[in-house]
Amino acid sequence: MPLFGRKKNDEALRHTPEVAVLPEPPAPGPDGLRTLEQHRDYLLSCVEELMPFGQHVLDALGLSICEDVTSGIDLPRFDNTAMDGYAVRAADVQYATEVRPVRLPVVGEVPAGAAAPHRLSPGTAMKIMTGAPIPADADAVVPYEATDRGATDVTVHRASTAGQHIRRQGEDVAVGDLVLAAGSRIGVRDVGLLAAVGVDKVMVRPRPRVVVISTGSELVDPGLALDPEQIYDSNSYLLAAAAKDAGAQVFRVGHVGDDPAALKQLVYDQLVRADLILTTGGVSQGDYDIVKAVLPELGATDFAAVAMQPGKPQGFGLIGEDRTPIIMLPGNPVSAFVSFEAFVRPVIRKLMGLTPYVRPGLRCAAAHAMSSIRGRTQLARAVVTADETGARTVALVGGHGSHLIGDLARADALVVLPAETEFVAAGTELEVWPLDQPR
Numbered sequence: 264m265p266l267f268g269r270k271k272n273d274e275a276l277r278h279t280p281e282v283a284v285l286p287e288p289p290a291p292g293p294d295g296l297r298t299l300e301q302h303r304d305y306l307l308s309c310v311e312e313l314m315p316f317g318q319h320v321l322d323a324l325g326l327s328i329c330e331d332v333t334s335g336i337d338l339p340r341f342d343n344t345a346m347d348g349y350a351v352r353a354a355d356v357q358y359a360t361e362v363r364p365v366r367l368p369v370v371g372e373v374p375a376g377a378a379a380p381h382r383l384s385p386g387t388a389m390k391i392m393t394g395a396p397i398p399a400d401a402d403a404v405v406p407y408e409a410t411d412r413g414a415t416d417v418t419v420h421r422a423s424t425a426g427q428h429i430r431r432q433g434e435d436v437a438v439g440d441l442v443l444a445a446g447s448r449i450g451v452r453d454v455g456l457l458a459a460v461g462v463d464k465v466m467v468r469p470r471p472r473v474v475v476i477s478t479g480s481e482l483v484d485p486g487l488a489l490d491p492e493q494i495y496d497s498n499s500y501l502l503a504a505a506a507k508d509a510g511a512q513v514f515r516v517g518h519v520g521d522d523p524a525a526l527k528q529l530v531y532d533q534l535v536r537a538d539l540i541l542t543t544g545g546v547s548q549g550d551y552d553i554v555k556a557v558l559p560e561l562g563a564t565d566f567a568a569v570a571m572q573p574g575k576p577q578g579f580g581l582i583g584e585d586r587t588p589i590i591m592l593p594g595n596p597v598s599a600f601v602s603f604e605a606f607v608r609p610v611i612r613k614l615m616g617l618t619p620y621v622r623p624g625l626r627c628a629a630a631h632a633m634s635s636i637r638g639r640t641q642l643a644r645a646v647v648t649a650d651e652t653g654a655r656t657v658a659l660v661g662g663h664g665s666h667l668i669g670d671l672a673r674a675d676a677l678v679v680l681p682a683e684t685e686f687v688a689a690g691t692e693l694e695v696w697p698l699d700q701p702r
């Protein structure tokens with residue numbers, strides 16, 4: 264296994280940092296389970312936003328800005344022309360027509376990037392190109408199409424009014440205007456505006472560095488040949504993709520066998536580059552479910568049963584000297600994915616300084632009757648369909664099994680069947696978490 268930066272240090276590996284203490288976890292209900300909301304809020308209470316740093320505007324796309332940015336300049340910077348043509352005094356051409364054109368001497372030209380001439384004498388015209396500054400005393404631009412395009416003299420055959428085709432200084436953004444408020448997520452158009460007002464760097468919260476590790480002696484990397492008892496490691500890919508989609512910088516380490524010493528060493532070695540570690544597998548009751556057995560040795564951990572399906576066994580911890588958060592997800596692929604949406608995405612968003620989640624989100628009518636497990640919030644794979652009127656209904660895809668990754672890919676949403684529900688009649692309004700949509 265590669266080591267990243269830190270030396271292998273048996274002493275450090277044996278050491279459980281005294282500082283790593285978790286806040287009191289929520290008390291479970293009479294069934295011994297905590298609710299999805301309790302677990303999510305607990306995780307969010309245990310992690311803090313990452314420290315802001317100065318980032319180039321282009322690399323800040325998708326990140327949360329930590330300062331108000333005001334404009335130091337006017338936009339437009341100066342009065343300039345919207346058309347290629349001639350700068351004139353409007354009074355000189357106010358009666359120009361096809362039959363009675365006005366002829367003016369052309370006294371110069373102003374291409375974009377040239378300084379504006381100090382004045383334009385009455386009865387003269389100056390060639391001017393789109394974006395070029397308006398000469399002092401000119402108050403209109405006659406487009407080429409309203410002239411004979413003359414070089415030394417120009418014939419104007421259409422009237423102009425004062426202000427025509429002039430873009431005014433500061434009409435879009437004025438000096439001191441708020442360009443971007445602290446807490447906003449920087450979008451494509453924000454990058455454009457920041458550049459337009461001359462800002463090259465902004466203070467943002469970074470992309471969390473998320474390390475993804477899967478566990479299981481049955482796992483093999485895609486692309487390699489399988490022995491009969493082996494399967495491909497899909498979870499580390501699924502979770503790495505999900506974390507990337509959520510805005511993280513991802514290090515997919517891959518899989519480690521069900522070997523306690525190897526797992527502990529691997530997780531320890533990754534701490535140096537992680538803001539968050541994700542593992543999958545090994546958190547249930549099995550004899551080789553080693554995550555649960557070994558990771559408490561690296562810090563403070565909390566293993567819980569959450570009243571949800573899929574995704575019941577969940578682990579969380581703050582490990583290593585920096586109290587790095589680790590989320591230990593169940594191994595079943597659909598459980599791992601649903602747990603990501605319920606817990607990991609909100610945590611990544613909080614680290615990034617973004618609103619952790621917006622719920623309830625979309626609401627849709629059930630397309631058919633659905634049964635549900637009482638006492639567990641079910642997050643079932645579903646497809647949302649809109650009719651001609653735009654009314655949306657939600658239908659289930661496939662079964663409830665946590666291994667059905669094909670059904671997961673066929674779905675485009677998760678539908679929430681509340682814990683207190685056993686039966687949902689067709690037409691009932693249900694909360695839906697759309698998948699694969701930019702958020």
Ligand SMILES: Nc1nc2c(c(=O)[nH]1)N[C@H]1C(S)=C(S)[C@@H](COP(=O)(O)OP(=O)(O)OC[C@H]3O[C@@H](n4cnc5c(N)ncnc54)[C@H](O)[C@@H]3O)O[C@H]1N2
Pocket residue numbers: 477478479481482494495496497498499543544545546547548549552573574575576592593594595596598665
């Ligand atoms: N006696 C009990 N058994 C189980 C319980 C329980 O309450 N009592 N809970 C079940 C539930 S619910 C879940 S979810 C799983 C969670 O299992 P683990 O987190 O311990 O994960 P594993 O046992 O390692 O693997 C489960 C399953 O998923 C496959 N897997 C694991 N990793 C990957 C991967 N990277 N790519 C693809 N597939 C993976 C693994 O082969 C197993 O089939 O426990 C139940 N059992």
Ligand code: MOO
Pocket residue numbers: 571572573574575576593595598665
């Ligand atoms: O809770 Mo497990 O995640 O149902 O399959």
Ligand SMILES: [Mg+2]
Pocket residue numbers: 544545546547548549552594
């Ligand atoms: Mg297991």
